[in-house]
Amino acid sequence: SEVYFKKVKFVGSFIEAPTRFELPQFVFCGRSNVGKSSLINALLNQKIAQVSKTPGKTTTINAFVVDEKFYLIDVPGYGFAKRSKSIINAWKKPIDDYLLNAGMLRTVFLLIDARVSLMPYDELFLEWLNYHNLNTVVLLTKIDKASQSQLALTKKHLQKFNLQYIQTSSVSKKGIDRLAQLIMQACDI
Ligand code: GTP
Ligand code: MG
Numbered sequence: 001s002e003v004y005f006k007k008v009k010f011v012g013s014f015i016e017a018p019t020r021f022e023l024p025q026f027v028f029c030g031r032s033n034v035g036k037s038s039l040i041n042a043l044l045n046q047k048i049a050q051v052s053k054t055p056g057k058t059t060t061i062n063a064f065v066v067d068e069k070f071y072l073i074d075v076p077g078y079g080f081a082k083r084s085k086s087i088i089n090a091w092k093k094p095i096d097d098y099l100l101n102a103g104m105l106r107t108v109f110l111l112i113d114a115r116v117s118l119m120p121y122d123e124l125f126l127e128w129l130n131y132h133n134l135n136t137v138v139l140l141t142k143i144d145k146a147s148q149s150q151l152a153l154t155k156k157h158l159q160k161f162n163l164q165y166i167q168t169s170s171v172s173k174k175g176i177d178r179l180a181q182l183i184m185q186a187c188d189i
Helices: 036-044 085-101 120-131 148-159 178-185
Strands: 008-014 025-030 063-066 070-074 107-111 138-139 165-167
Touching: 008 138, 025 036, 025 085, 036 063, 036 178, 085 148, 085 178, 107 120, 107 178, 120 138, 120 165, 138 148, 148 165
Parallel strands: 025 070, 025 107, 107 138, 138 165
Antiparallel strands: 008 063, 063 070
């Protein structure tokens, strides 16, 4: 597969929002297990973000700096069934703080499993992003596993929100080229 970026450095794991970064930032949000860390790895062509079959793998805000030009931000997933309300709030506060205060945030990628479509919390989060005028692009994930009918339903559901979306797979690498281009354009690379 094509290599778009050369130098990737893990910056650190954060509990509190790292709003001081002075380069453009792109953040990967979505439900637990939707494939956020995997997509970052596919995009960077290396296994730098930790991936797991079990939901809840990523528990901190992890930052990667790429070619000294921009940051990719991997965040914990939300909405996994066993989490109580207080845990969801514990998730929400640092992420909201980060999203609202990161000066150079370019795009919020909202990852949606192409087979499952938008779940209730995805819709709430979309409304929140929209209310705060945060530039949002939907990334449909695990497209390699989605049937035509699942995909059709998901697309129909998305129309309601009038959002730009890209179909992706970390396995087949579908959509990685478009994702890389979108990021490079947003950074003037
Ligand atoms: P949390 O950190 O727990 O929020 O999860 P995450 O969104 O970072 O998901 P992660 O990348 O850890 O992937 C979860 C599971 O989905 C792993 O078993 C991955 O191998 C699998 N997976 C991720 N992307 C794809 C994909 O495009 N296709 C397929 N078939 N599996 C995928
Ligand atoms: Mg993860």
